[in-house]
Amino acid sequence: MLVKNIEQKIKINKAVSIASILFSVVIVIVGFVFAYQLIKDSRKSLYVIDNGVPILIKQTDELLNRPVEYKSQVELFHRLFFTLAPDDRYIKENVEKSLYLIDDSGKKEYTNLREKGFYNQIISGNSLVTVRADSIKMDLPGKKFIYYGTQMINRKNSLIMRKLITEGNFEDMIRSPNNPHGVLLRNWRILDNSELSNKAKSNY
Missing domain, CATH: 3.10.450.230 (VirB8 protein)
Structure with a gap:
């Protein structure tokens, strides 16, 4: 009985560990995608000087x-x-x-x-x-x-x-x-x- 409980705990711990690793990988990937999108959007923002006053403009998709x-x-x-x-x-x-x-x-x-x-x-x-x-x-x-x-x-x-x-x-x-x-x-x-x-x- 004790052996079975230990085996169940090991399986549960293994499943939790794998799930945690997969969740962490997903979080990292989402973080990279979000950061890349932020950088991409920031590059579309330009400042144009009009009579000494900086004006924020947005680039649009050329296509x-x-x-x-x-x-x-x-x-x-x-x-x-x-x-x-x-x-x-x-x-x-x-x-x-x-x-x-x-x-x-x-x-x-x-x-x-x-x-x-x-x-x-x-x-x-x-x-x-x-x-x-x-x-x-x-x-x-x-x-x-x-x-x-x-x-x-x-x-x-x-x-x-x-x-x-x-x-x-x-x-x-x-x-x-x-x-x-x-x-x-x-x-x-x-x-x-x-x-x-x-x-x-x-x-x-």
Whole structure:
């Protein structure tokens, strides 16, 4: 009887010891995971100095923001490329900025418009050209986009509205000061730039 009691106690002590060891291992693993998560989250916290005042900001997951950056890149390129003033220097600066965001297809379209005298007409006619993005359709798996916008040409005696539909591809690249989104547009072409309206301005 005494031997059986001793054997039972040994089994109980053995089970308690094993359970204690397993519980300790689990606690240690949970502690490591929790500490790693805290360190990971702390690295997402940055302080930015604004006029001498430190402001806490949070980094977000790059992959979550990527679709937004793709669309923003498409909008930014079209805004830079098609926002023109009757100033040769202004036109060149805007176009040069836009060409950092696109492959040779942007340069080809710029050369085409220049050879047709489009920019000379803007300057000689003292015109102001702006563009408004109506919608941007993104095909993320296929890395394609279609841009739907309205182009406005404000001349001295008339206001011309033109449809602007373009398409192209996009791909990831290294971020740089000239391309902060790290997105390069490719195979870009204008599908439709037909005139919507041409309204004469009142002289009064």
